[in-house]
Amino acid sequence: MKNEYMAYPAVVKKILKESSNTNTYTLAFVNEEKQKNFKALPGQFMMIGIFGIGEAALSICKIDEDGSFSTTVRNVGNVTNTIYQLKEGDKLNMRGPYGTGWPLEELKGKDILIVAGGIGLPPLRGIIDLVQKNRKNYGHLEIIYGARTPEDMVFKYEFGAWRQIKNSRFDLTVDTVSLGSKWECKIGLVTSCFPQMKTRNKNSIALLCGPEIMMRFAAKCLETIGFKDNQIYVSLERRMKCGFGKCGHCQIGPKYVCKDGPVFSYDEIRPYIHPL
Amino acid sequence: MNKKPTVGIFKFTGCAGCQLELLHLEDVFLDLLKIIDITYWVMVKRENIEGPWDISFIEGGISTPQEIEEIKQIRKKSKIMVAFGDCAIAGCIPSIRNWIPQMESENKVYTDTSVIHSTKVMGIGEYVKVDAVLKGCPPHRDTFLEFIKASLLQIRPRLRQHPVCVECKYRDNECLITSKKIPCMGPVTSAGCGALCPSLGRECEGCFGPMSNPNAAALADIFKEIGLHQEDIERKFRKYAGMTIEFRKEAGQ
Amino acid sequence: MNAFTIEKKNIHFLFDQFRKDYKIYGPTKPGYESTFEEITSIDQLHLDYHSTVLPPKKIFHPPHEQLFTFLKEKETYTTKEIFLEEKTLLFGIHPCDVHALLKLDKFFSGEFTDIYYLKRRKNTCIVALNCVEPSKYSFCYSLGTGPFLEEGYDILLTDIGTEYLIEIGSDEGKKLLEKTTVEKVTDADFHEKERRQKLTELKFKKHMNTQWLPQIVSESLNHSVWSDLGERGGIAGSHACLSCGSCSLVCPTCYCYDVYDTVDITLQKGIRARELDSCQLLEYAEVAMHGNFRSDRTARIRHWMLCKFGAAAGGHNSGCVGCGRCIRVCPSKIDITQVARILRGE
Numbered sequence: 001m002k003n004e005y006m007a008y009p010a011v012v013k014k015i016l017k018e019s020s021n022t023n024t025y026t027l028a029f030v031n032e033e034k035q036k037n038f039k040a041l042p043g044q045f046m047m048i049g050i051f052g053i054g055e056a057a058l059s060i061c062k063i064d065e066d067g068s069f070s071t072t073v074r075n076v077g078n079v080t081n082t083i084y085q086l087k088e089g090d091k092l093n094m095r096g097p098y099g100t101g102w103p104l105e106e107l108k109g110k111d112i113l114i115v116a117g118g119i120g121l122p123p124l125r126g127i128i129d130l131v132q133k134n135r136k137n138y139g140h141l142e143i144i145y146g147a148r149t150p151e152d153m154v155f156k157y158e159f160g161a162w163r164q165i166k167n168s169r170f171d172l173t174v175d176t177v178s179l180g181s182k183w184e185c186k187i188g189l190v191t192s193c194f195p196q197m198k199t200r201n202k203n204s205i206a207l208l209c210g211p212e213i214m215m216r217f218a219a220k221c222l223e224t225i226g227f228k229d230n231q232i233y234v235s236l237e238r239r240m241k242c243g244f245g246k247c248g249h250c251q252i253g254p255k256y257v258c259k260d261g262p263v264f265s266y267d268e269i270r271p272y273i274h275p276l
Numbered sequence: 277m278n279k280k281p282t283v284g285i286f287k288f289t290g291c292a293g294c295q296l297e298l299l300h301l302e303d304v305f306l307d308l309l310k311i312i313d314i315t316y317w318v319m320v321k322r323e324n325i326e327g328p329w330d331i332s333f334i335e336g337g338i339s340t341p342q343e344i345e346e347i348k349q350i351r352k353k354s355k356i357m358v359a360f361g362d363c364a365i366a367g368c369i370p371s372i373r374n375w376i377p378q379m380e381s382e383n384k385v386y387t388d389t390s391v392i393h394s395t396k397v398m399g400i401g402e403y404v405k406v407d408a409v410l411k412g413c414p415p416h417r418d419t420f421l422e423f424i425k426a427s428l429l430q431i432r433p434r435l436r437q438h439p440v441c442v443e444c445k446y447r448d449n450e451c452l453i454t455s456k457k458i459p460c461m462g463p464v465t466s467a468g469c470g471a472l473c474p475s476l477g478r479e480c481e482g483c484f485g486p487m488s489n490p491n492a493a494a495l496a497d498i499f500k501e502i503g504l505h506q507e508d509i510e511r512k513f514r515k516y517a518g519m520t521i522e523f524r525k526e527a528g529q
Numbered sequence: 530m531n532a533f534t535i536e537k538k539n540i541h542f543l544f545d546q547f548r549k550d551y552k553i554y555g556p557t558k559p560g561y562e563s564t565f566e567e568i569t570s571i572d573q574l575h576l577d578y579h580s581t582v583l584p585p586k587k588i589f590h591p592p593h594e595q596l597f598t599f600l601k602e603k604e605t606y607t608t609k610e611i612f613l614e615e616k617t618l619l620f621g622i623h624p625c626d627v628h629a630l631l632k633l634d635k636f637f638s639g640e641f642t643d644i645y646y647l648k649r650r651k652n653t654c655i656v657a658l659n660c661v662e663p664s665k666y667s668f669c670y671s672l673g674t675g676p677f678l679e680e681g682y683d684i685l686l687t688d689i690g691t692e693y694l695i696e697i698g699s700d701e702g703k704k705l706l707e708k709t710t711v712e713k714v715t716d717a718d719f720h721e722k723e724r725r726q727k728l729t730e731l732k733f734k735k736h737m738n739t740q741w742l743p744q745i746v747s748e749s750l751n752h753s754v755w756s757d758l759g760e761r762g763g764i765a766g767s768h769a770c771l772s773c774g775s776c777s778l779v780c781p782t783c784y785c786y787d788v789y790d791t792v793d794i795t796l797q798k799g800i801r802a803r804e805l806d807s808c809q810l811l812e813y814a815e816v817a818m819h820g821n822f823r824s825d826r827t828a829r830i831r832h833w834m835l836c837k838f839g840a841a842a843g844g845h846n847s848g849c850v851g852c853g854r855c856i857r858v859c860p861s862k863i864d865i866t867q868v869a870r871i872l873r874g875e
Contacts, residue, residue, distance in 0.1 A: 003610055003644045005596050005788070005801070051599040051606050052792040052799050053431055077817040078431035085430075091604060239816050241788040241803075244641035248785030248806070249813060251832070251842040252822075254747070259641070260842070271750065307794045425792060434789055438774060438810045445778035445858075446592040446805070448564045448583045453860040455562065463773040463860050488811040491826065494769040497762070498860055 004244055007049055007093035008034060012086050013068055018154040021075045022119065023084065024061065027094065028068035038067050041101035042126020043235060043263045046071065047243040048094045053082045057240040057258070060097060061122035062129060072122035072154055098243040099262050102127055102207060103233060111139035113199040115190055115218045117146050117210025121154055123235050123262075124209050128158075132165055141168040142199045146190035146214070148175045150183050169198050190214060191221050201226035208266075209235040216273060219266055229267030236262050236269070281330035281427065284316035285360075286350060288336030288343050289370050289397060294361035295319050295335055297414040304421070312424060327353030331427060333360040333410075333420075337367040339397045351404040358423065359399060359406045362413045362485050366519045367397040369413070375514060375528065398519065410435070411466050413483035413516055419468055436467045437488035440480045443471035452479055457502045461512060464490035464523075482515060486522035496526045531703075533695040533711035534718055540693065541571040543656075544620070546709045551618035551654060554588055556581055561664065561857065568620065576621045576686075579664040580854060584781030585619055585626050586633060589649045592778075592805045596645065596788070600798040612645070618654040621686075624675035625667065625852040627657050629781030631681045636784055636846040654701055657682040659722075661729050666853030668735040668866055674850040676729045677722075689721040735853065737866040738873060743840040745872055750831070754871045758863060759827030764871060768861035770830045774807030776855035776863070777833055782847045783807070808832050834868055 014026040027048070029035040040046075040060050048071065049055030056079035062070040075084040083092065102124075112131065114124050131138045143162065147153045153172070163170050171193045173186035186192060190210070199206070206222055208215045215234045222232055238250035238257040245259030253272030255261060261269075285295060299320070301308060315325040332354035338344055351357055362368035373381040374396045382389040400406060410419050419435055426433035436442075440462035444451070452458040452474055461482035462474060468484050486492070492513065499509045510528040518527035535542065547553055548569075556563040556578035563578035565585055583592075597610045634650060637643035660669075660676035669675030678685055683702035687694040695711060697703050754764060763769045777783040787806040792799035806813060809830065814823040823829050835841045837855075839848035849865065856864050 001642055001644045001647065003597075004641050005644075006608065006610065009606065051601070051608075051801070052790050052796065053429060054790050055788070080817070081430065091606075093606065237816060237820075238822060239814055241786070245842070246637065246641065246643050246784070246786075247788060247803075248808065248843070249787075251808075251836075253835075254840055254842055254844065256842045271747075304794055311794065311796075421794065425794065425796060428796060429792070434791075437812055438807075439771075441771075441773035441775045441860075442778060442807065442810070445583065445775055448581075448587065450562050450582055451775065451858050451860060454858060463771040463775075489772060489824075489826065491769055491771045494763070494771050494861055497768045501768075 007047065007055065007095045009091055010094045012088055012090050012092065015088055018072060019152050022072060022154055024070050024072045025083065026064070026068055026070045035067055040069055040097040041104065042130060043101035043123055044097040044099045045262060046094050046096035047098065048092060049079055050082050050092050054079050056080060057243060059123040061125040063126060072119065074119050096243065098258055100260065102263050107205055108137055109139065111199050111204035112141050113204060113206040114143045115206065115208045117190055117214040118148060118152060119154065120210030121145055124207055125155060127207060128162060135166060139203065140199060141165060142197065144171045144190055144193045144197070146173045150174055150177060150181060171196065191217055194221050201231065204231065206232045208232065212273065229270055230265050232266035233263055234266055234269065236264065280311060280313040282315045283312045284327065284329040284332040284354070285314065286332060286334050287319065288334065288347065288364065289339040290336030290361065290363035292319065294414040297417050298420060301417050308424070311428060329354045331356045331358060333358045334364045334400050335360050337363040337370055337397045337399055338403055339370065339394050341393065341395065344403050347400050347404050356407045357404065359401060359409045361415050362411065362483065362516055364400050365409050365411065365485060366399040366517055368516055371397040371519050372514055373397065374519060411484045412468055416468050438467050439463050439487045440465045440467050440469065440471050440474065443467045444474045447471055447475050449474050453498065459499045459502060459504055459512065464492050464495050482512065482517065485517040486520050490522050492523055492526045531697045532714040533706065534692045534714050535695055535711050536692050542709050544571045544574070546705060547618050547620065551616045553618045553620050555620035574620060576658055580852065580857065583779060584629060584852065584854065585622055586629065586781055588617060589646050590633065590784060594645060594803050596801045596803060598798065598800050612648050614648050614652055616652045618656060620656045621658045622655060623658060623660050624678035625669040625850045626781055627655060627678055627681040628674035629850045632782050632846045633784060636843060654683045655681065656684045656686065659685065659687040661688050661725050663729060663732055664853050665734050666856040667851055668733060668737050668853060669851035670730055670733050671737045672739060672849060672851040677726045687722045687725070689718055689725065694718050694722050735866045737851065737869045742838050742869060746835055746838045747840045749872050752872060754868060755827045755831040758830045759825060763861060763863065764867060766867070767863045770826055770863060771861055772809045772826050772829060773860065774809040775858045777807040777809055778805055779854040779858050781850060781852055784843065784847060834865065837865060838869070
């Protein structure tokens, strides 16, 4: 019997600065055997921690060919704060991957709409990478990304390449722009980008990740243009202690976010997303 | 590791019991001195340095104009200020006198009140910014250690906010309210004591102050049902934390 | 032979036999104030108990448990797992609690396993005791988890007057009895058991109609009973919920726990541990940046009831077994059977 709670040593291979309080870390297990067998899907998450501090559920944003993966961490809690102090070559501990990930089979041949808010973009980055690499397997790609300020946006260094993706549209919006900073895109909620949206409800899938309130209103807007709940997928955040459906903390109605999610089809989770 | 953080320990209006609790750290005290540098602690040290401090622990509430001045001076010289114990948090037992006119309480104690210039007893948060609170009358010494360790690790300490009931259940105790109709403050009181009193068959007095999101009104109703008079209920809520917003209504506004 | 009898005064024959191989846990007081403790002499055992404060889950899923230790040396960590694999025997556990363990067994196995729970559970022998005097709070009969047991035991005892009827449910149980002085069973003994079962079934004061209950509760997320319990004065006969967490901590199927690290004063070594948690506590659903997915008391009590009615993520495995502990322990006198009746519109 495997001890699911045991976390294994991993090394920080690379750190990329994203914003004043956010970095992207490329990580790999120290044990080569373990690293070789490591396989993850976009949308899954890892339990990453440091002994003495604790563990946090962090989503996988990028999977490299050598099997190492990246996670984007915003410095907001005990674990993330400690990770934030690490340097390249430092060690931490991790276990996983956990969770379901995005519905990859479902996406094939369809138009994909990605709506992301703030630190909600990293879990969706794997999908953008996937479409980029296998362009002809998918239809139109549309990315709508909103953040509090231009500085808070992550993966800014990829925006140029994403704009070059064939048969795609990329729209950005922010809540506020500080005086003197340069901003050429929209100001407003992500839903303010919807009037110009090209994706239609036929043969398409919408993938949402961001604050729950953003996802709720984005889903509501999508419904008005004919999207069905089963065409919309959301990735949820909850408190997680075990990552595999035992500690109970991440329950939302009859589901564990860690085990049954974090990606859910909107029709299975809708009754619970608001009241529970 | 970085330089040892400097720590100051100060007493205002209180009984010194919180500081005494620190002396009960006997078994780890020498180890503790390896990781922090206590530069100011009048109760224990002959030579004290007047700041600045990385962390200052304040015992006692504020009850005189002079204390207001002093706490503000300490705040100026402290990076992190901790309300250490219930008195510093919300006045605790000394604040019972806030519920009667100042004149009345002064006359109870002093024959000549002309030299007394006390204010109502308040927690230090009334006058200065408080970065952390360690609940209890006195706080458990382990919470002090937890706080020190967490500060060194630069994380938030794991301090329990849940009710005494949780610790009571951990210890497999019968509920005193339901089994013996004893008016126990456990269901609204913050844990951290290890359910000390209920484990000995005595009701919780509420000495750790309000838990997170307590339902004080419901407990007051329960006390009424088991036969307590309104004044008794008010006294129970006043005793340790009557000045807190969580208990103020049940303590009689 | 799969059944025997033993005179009540000779029950220590069983006890002495069990003690040879097992650490024995049993109820230590009569009535309601009992707790499951380690028993070293037969005088400590009180089979005339109604219920215990904590259910037997405390032995397999204890309030505090150390998962592993870690030690930091030259920037690398060494870890050491802590397993307790003692052979334990539960003496006198009631049918509701056996059913709760069967549920927890299922819960902690599956795709992901909980090695700590399962290792302990594997080394356990269950000597169950059918209830002939059900507690006034219990309603196991409504849930099919009592008062008499059909499954999940190694040995089953039934009080049939001056004797206990002993039934064997496993090879382990059989082995244990081979070396004990027990008497033969007659048809009359079985008839007596049956008679007592029927008699006991009539003694229940509380009932809960569970038909369609998970569906009903799932459709009643906006029912006024939740805010009555959470914010207003409670429901008839009860006060508002205190969010004290007692109901879930004493529940034999509540499994939720928190995981945390503690370090010693050197900051170089420590323990990863877990502690029973409760969905009734404010901190339970708290996330970074002060987000909280169940900050209202109303949402918390609703979630717990949903879970006990089998409509939360634990499904049937964390559902109610009717032991009545939550009703007895609640300072606000909240009664789950009454909540079910209100939801059903009865």
